[in-house]
Structures are given as C-alpha cells and as structure tokens.
Amino acid sequence: MNPLQSMLRSPIGRPVVLLLVVVAALAAADGGHGRVLSQATAYSVLQQFATLGPIALALGLTMMVREFDLSIGGTLSFAGCVAVLAGGVHPLLGVVLALAVGAASGLVQAGIMWRLGLGSISVTLGGLFVLSGLAYVLTGNETIGFERMDVVEAVNQRLAGVFSLRSLLAIGVFLIAEFVISWTRVGRDLIAVGSDRRAALVAGVRVKAILFATFAVAGMLTGGSGALLSFSLAAASPVGLADTLVPAAAAAIVGGVSLSGGKGRPLGIAAGALVLCVLRSGLTAIGVPPFMHDIASGVVLLAVALVDSDELGRRLHPLKSRFTHPSLL
Amino acid sequence: MPGMLAAIGRPGGLEAVRIVRIVAVLALVGWAVATPGFFSKTSILALLTTVSFIGCVAVGMTFITLSGNIMSFSLGVTLSAGTIVFVGMLPLGLLPAIAITLVFGALVSGLQGWVIGYFRANPVIVSMAAMALITGLTTWLTGGRGVYPEGTEADVLKGQVGPVPGPVAALLLLAFAGQFVLSCTRLGRQVYLVGSNPRAARAVGIEPWRTVVFAYVAAGVFTAVSAVLIAARYSSGDMQHGIGYDYHAISAVLLGGTAIQGGRGSVVHTLAGAFLLATVQGLLLLHGFSTQMQYLLTGGLVLGAIMLQYRGGTR
Numbered sequence: 001m002n003p004l005q006s007m008l009r010s011p012i013g014r015p016v017v018l019l020l021v022v023v024a025a026l027a028a029a030d031g032g033h034g035r036v037l038s039q040a041t042a043y044s045v046l047q048q049f050a051t052l053g054p055i056a057l058a059l060g061l062t063m064m065v066r067e068f069d070l071s072i073g074g075t076l077s078f079a080g081c082v083a084v085l086a087g088g089v090h091p092l093l094g095v096v097l098a099l100a101v102g103a104a105s106g107l108v109q110a111g112i113m114w115r116l117g118l119g120s121i122s123v124t125l126g127g128l129f130v131l132s133g134l135a136y137v138l139t140g141n142e143t144i145g146f147e148r149m150d151v152v153e154a155v156n157q158r159l160a161g162v163f164s165l166r167s168l169l170a171i172g173v174f175l176i177a178e179f180v181i182s183w184t185r186v187g188r189d190l191i192a193v194g195s196d197r198r199a200a201l202v203a204g205v206r207v208k209a210i211l212f213a214t215f216a217v218a219g220m221l222t223g224g225s226g227a228l229l230s231f232s233l234a235a236a237s238p239v240g241l242a243d244t245l246v247p248a249a250a251a252a253i254v255g256g257v258s259l260s261g262g263k264g265r266p267l268g269i270a271a272g273a274l275v276l277c278v279l280r281s282g283l284t285a286i287g288v289p290p291f292m293h294d295i296a297s298g299v300v301l302l303a304v305a306l307v308d309s310d311e312l313g314r315r316l317h318p319l320k321s322r323f324t325h326p327s328l329l
Numbered sequence: 330m331p332g333m334l335a336a337i338g339r340p341g342g343l344e345a346v347r348i349v350r351i352v353a354v355l356a357l358v359g360w361a362v363a364t365p366g367f368f369s370k371t372s373i374l375a376l377l378t379t380v381s382f383i384g385c386v387a388v389g390m391t392f393i394t395l396s397g398n399i400m401s402f403s404l405g406v407t408l409s410a411g412t413i414v415f416v417g418m419l420p421l422g423l424l425p426a427i428a429i430t431l432v433f434g435a436l437v438s439g440l441q442g443w444v445i446g447y448f449r450a451n452p453v454i455v456s457m458a459a460m461a462l463i464t465g466l467t468t469w470l471t472g473g474r475g476v477y478p479e480g481t482e483a484d485v486l487k488g489q490v491g492p493v494p495g496p497v498a499a500l501l502l503l504a505f506a507g508q509f510v511l512s513c514t515r516l517g518r519q520v521y522l523v524g525s526n527p528r529a530a531r532a533v534g535i536e537p538w539r540t541v542v543f544a545y546v547a548a549g550v551f552t553a554v555s556a557v558l559i560a561a562r563y564s565s566g567d568m569q570h571g572i573g574y575d576y577h578a579i580s581a582v583l584l585g586g587t588a589i590q591g592g593r594g595s596v597v598h599t600l601a602g603a604f605l606l607a608t609v610q611g612l613l614l615l616h617g618f619s620t621q622m623q624y625l626l627t628g629g630l631v632l633g634a635i636m637l638q639y640r641g642g643t644r
C-alpha cells in the first residue's frame with residue numbers, strides 16, 4: 001500500500017483530502033470572484049458547522065460503538081423547545097435543562113436496549129416518535145419565540161472575523177472528544193466495543209458502561225446543539241428541526257466512521273461535517289439553486305456508501321475473487 | 330412501568346409479552362366499542378381511507394424489512410415524486426399514466442436495491458442518499474411547485490368498488506397479492522431466507538442480491554400505487570404529499586410485529602399494524618385529544634410495540 005492509499009484509508013486522511021478537494025473545486029467554479037474564499041462564507045460555514053458538527057459527532061459516536069441513533073432529530077427539537085421555554089427564565093438554565101433532557105433520553109433508550117436486548121435502530125425509532133411528540137405537546141404544536149435578544153446576539157456575534165460563540169463551543173467539543181477517543185482508555189474501550197463487543201467483554205471492558213455513556217453523551221451533544229441553535233434562531237419549533245438525520249449521517253460517514261463500528265475519529269467527523277457545510281455555503285455563494293445541495297449531498301453519500309460497501313472489490317474484480325475465494329463467501 | 334419491564338426481562342418473559350399484546354388489543358377493541366360514533370359509517374370510511382394510503386407504503390416497506398434491510402428512508406419521497414409523475418403523464422391517458430408511475434417506482438427503488446444487494450452497501454445510508462437525490466432532482470425538474478391535472482380522468486380512482494372505497498379495495502388487493510407472493514412463491518420464500526440468514530441463502534445456491542432487488546422493486550411498486558391513489562384523491566402531484574410516510578409505514582410494520590432484523594413477519598401483520606395505528610388515531614381524535622397529544626400517544630404506542638419485540642436471551 002503506497003503512502004497516498006494509506007492516507008486515504010485513514011479515518012482522518014480521507015475527509016481532510018475530500019474537504020480540500022471540495023474547497024478547491026468550489027473556488028475553481030467561482031472563477032476568481034472571491035465569493036467562496038471570503039470571510040463571509042467562512043463565517044457562514046462555521047455557523048452551520050456549529051449546529052451540524054455536534055450532531056454528526058453524536059451520531060458518529062453511536063456508530064463507532066456499532067449502534068445507530070435515529071432519535072437525534074427528536075432530541076434536537078425537544079431540547080431546543082425546552083431551552084427556549086426555560087431560557088426565558090435564565091439562558092443558562094435553558095442550556096442546562098437541554099443537556100439534561102438529551103442525557104436522559106440517551107440513558108433511557110440505552111437502558112431499554114440493554115435490558116430488553118433490542119437493537120438501537122428500532123428503539124431509537126420509537127424514541128424519535130416519543131421525543132418529537134413531547135416537543136409537540138410542550139409547545140402546543142406552535143413555533144415559540146425567544147425573547148432574550150441579548151442572548152441571541154451573544155451566541156451569533158462574530159469573533160475574530162469568522163467565529164462565533166456557538167462555533168467556538170463546537171470546535172472545543174471536537175477537541176475534547178478527539179482527546180478522549182485518541183488518548184484515553186475510555187476511547188480505546190469505545191473502539192473495542194464497536195469492533196468486537198464479545199471480545200471487548202472478555203477482555204474486561206465495561207461494555208454496559210461504555211454503551212450507556214455513549215448514548216448519554218450523544219444525547220447531550222444533540223441537546224446542547226439544539227439549545228444553541230434555537231437561541232441563535234430566536235425560536236424553537238417542534239417541526240423545524242426534523243431534517244437533521246441525513247446531513248448528520250452523511251457528515252459522520254464522509255468523516256470516516258463506518259457503520260460496522262470500531263472505526264472513526266472525532267477530527268475526521270469534524271472534517272466530514274465541514275465538507276457538507278462548505279458544499280452548502282459554497283454552492284449558495286456562487287449562486288447555485290438550493291436543490292443542488294440535495295443532489296450534491298446525495299451523490300457524496302451514495303459514493304461513500306459504495307466505497308464502504310462490503311463487496312465493491314469483489315464485484316469489480318470478478319476473476320480475481322473467483323480464484324481467491326472459490327468457496328461460498 | 331419498571332415492574333412490567335422486570336417481568337418481561339425474566340426468562341419466563343415471553344409469556345408476559347404475549348399476554349401484554351393480547352391485553353393491549355382487547356383494551357383497544359373495548360375502547361372502540363365504548364366510544365360513541367366510532368362505528369358510524371363516516372368514521373369507519375375515513376379510517377379505512379387513511380389506512381389504505383399508509384397501508385400500501387407499509388406493505389412495500391414490509392418487503393424491505395423482511396429482506397433484512399431494516400427500512401428505507403426514501404419511500405416517502407418516492408411517493409411524492411410518484412404523484413408528480415402520475416399527474417405529469419395523465420395526458421397520455423389514465424392507464425398509461427398508472428403504468429408509467431408503477432415502472433417509475435420499481436426503477437427508483439429497484440436501483441437502490443441493486444446497490445444494496447449487489448455491493449452490500451448499507452441500506453440506511455443508500456436510502457438516505459436516494460432521498461436527497463430524488464428530492465433534489467424532482468425539485469429541479471418541477472421548480473418546487475406542485476402539478477395539477479388538466480382533465481378529470483383520474484377521478485375514476487376516487488370512486489367505489491361496490492360499497493368499498495377505491496383505495497381500500499386497492500389496499501386489500503395489494504395486501505393479498507403481497508402475502509401470496511411472500512408465502513406461495515419461490516421468490517417470496519427467498520425473501521424470508523435472505524432476511525433471516527444471507528449466508529445460509531448463499532449456501533443453498535441463492536444469489537441474495539437478486540432477492541434484495543426483488544424486495545425493493547416490490548416496495549417501489551406498492552409505494553407507486555399509493556402515489557397514484559393520493560394524486561387522484563388530492564388532484565395534484567406535489568413533493569409535500571409523501572412527507573412522513575416512511576415513518577408512518579415503518580410504524581405500521583413494527584406495530585404489526587414484523588421483526589426489524591428481518592426474516593420474521595408478514596404483510597398480514599403489517600396490515601394489522603396499519604389498522605391498529607389508524608384505529609388509535611381515530612379514537613384519539615373522537616375523544617378530542619389535541620394533535621400534539623395524538624403525536625405523543627402514537628409515539629409511545631410505537632415505542633411500546635418495539636419493546637414488545639423482545640424475544641428473550643438475545644444478548
């Protein structure tokens with residue numbers, strides 16, 4: 001394997017290369033008008049990253065332990081509504097409650113999975129329905145406004161030209177996550193649980209604790225992201241935030257997380273989320289109509305699904321596989 | 330609730346699960362009988378019509394779930410795009426328009442099945458990619474606007490077959506056909522085998538990808554039927570029509586007791602699930618529950634149904 005190949009296969013290398021390719025392609029498509037490589041675009045990319053990044057990290061973490069959290073859309077809306085309602089009293093109370101709601105939903109769902117031996121997809125599907133139902137009941141099926149304009153301004157205000165409080169928090173979260181996953185025992189245990197749960201159990205990894213913690217952290221990341229997003233939009237709605245699952249999954253998968261578990265790094269997920277945000281902001285900046293975002297992210301998602309598929313190699317080299325794998329598989 | 334969970338968690342829990350299921354259905358029937366107006370003609374007809382739109386998609390989803398591919402996130406947008414195709418093709422005549430819509434559904438879904446089966450790509454991700462692609466391409470082609478038929482050819486589909494509304498007749502026919510294919514044909518049996526154990530399927534000489542493509546083609550065709558019915562009912566084709574249908578459909582599949590991991594369940598189960606869902610929604614409506622309470626309670630019901638899929642000793 002040459003160095004280029006090995007870099008493309010590493011969980012951080014591939015998304016970073018893809019990110020550079022996307023930026024270069026957009027800059028080329030812009031044709032020197034300076035619409036893509038501008039401070040305004042960078043700020044808009046980072047604002048989107050502040051929402052998508054933590055959600056993608058949440059979903060990515062559950063995928064790394066070989067589970068899948070479908071309920072993030074519901075957690076995001078519910079926590080956002082909680083944050084706006086409680087944020088009227090005090091913004092910090094809103095954030096804390098949103099984090100608590102996220103952690104609780106993660107723990108309860110992990111508890112159901114563990115106790116009843118059910119798969120995460122089915123349990124979190126039910127969780128999604130219940131959480132969005134709760135958001136509907138809490139808001140009385142309406143969009144609720146957030147009155148504290150000082151808070152709205154504080155989370156969106158530009159810092160150092162391209163950042164905001166929201167995007168700095170998201171970046172901080174990614175750095176902490178990268179440290180934990182790459183440098184601590186918890187991180188190695190998490191990867192072990194995702195790679196081979198039985199072997200991890202035999203090796204003395206506390207599988208149950210890791211699973212519960214992963215779902216709790218995923219819920220908190222989603223809840224916090226929902227709170228800050230609602231503050232930033234000065235509104236929360238039970239319907240408005242439902243379309244997050246696809247971009248989050250796309251970001252995690254582009255970011256090098258594998259659905260078969262045990263693979264992925266937070267910095268890779270960050271790069272994956274940035275790819276999607278750059279695509280969206282960049283395409284808007286050069287005046288491409290919005291439906292192209294859907295097409296572009298669909299193509300990217302499909303391409304990564306194909307590259308990561310189990311049998312791409314076998315299907316592309318039928319002769320080779322006939323000689324090397326003459327048996328059933 | 331904790332007490333009930335504990336009972337289910339014990340080795341003898343399977344009996345408890347069965348009892349909970351029976352009690353739940355009996356309670357629902359009792360509630361329906363005790364609700365004045367539930368068995369009125371308008372209420373029943375409204376219920377049946379709702380069931381039929383979701384039911385067709387749910388029957389399609391059953392094939393995907395049974396074949397071991399969990400669920401599809403693209404059936405809702407396939408339905409939406411199908412309504413647009415149907416209305417767009419109506420000038421060619423009613424039957425050609427129906428045929429083209431069915432072929433469209435089969436192709437769109439079958440292609441995903443091919444990618445999923447042939448390359449063993451992840452079904453969740455492929456269906457999400459398809460959802461984004463179909464949404465983008467359809468919005469591109471239509472400019473994001475709905476389309477409306479010029480003539481009234483499609484109004485025939487709003488009619489009744491004897492005393493039965495057209496959509497209900499279509500659902501019953503489809504469900505019968507779907508169950509027949511699953512139970513009595515080779516392809517249908519292979520769907521079960523591939524869903525429960527693809528390795529074993531290979532060992533007995535089945536190419537799993539062909540079966541997976543078949544399951545997705547079936548899902549696409551059933552979804553397209555729903556698209557035709559909905560386009561006829563609302564006299565329009567619109568990307569809004571299919572919103573939420575993937576989730577409604579998988580709810581019906583799971584409520585019916587089809588296993589999410591594949592290989593176990595049936596179209597009849599899904600039909601029962603769809604009726605259960607619609608009955609509960611109808612009852613909540615008659616009892617004056619707000620829309621938001623209906624969302625929450627049906628959500629809780631689906632979660633409960635999923636928890637009852639516990640089969641003991643899987644972990």
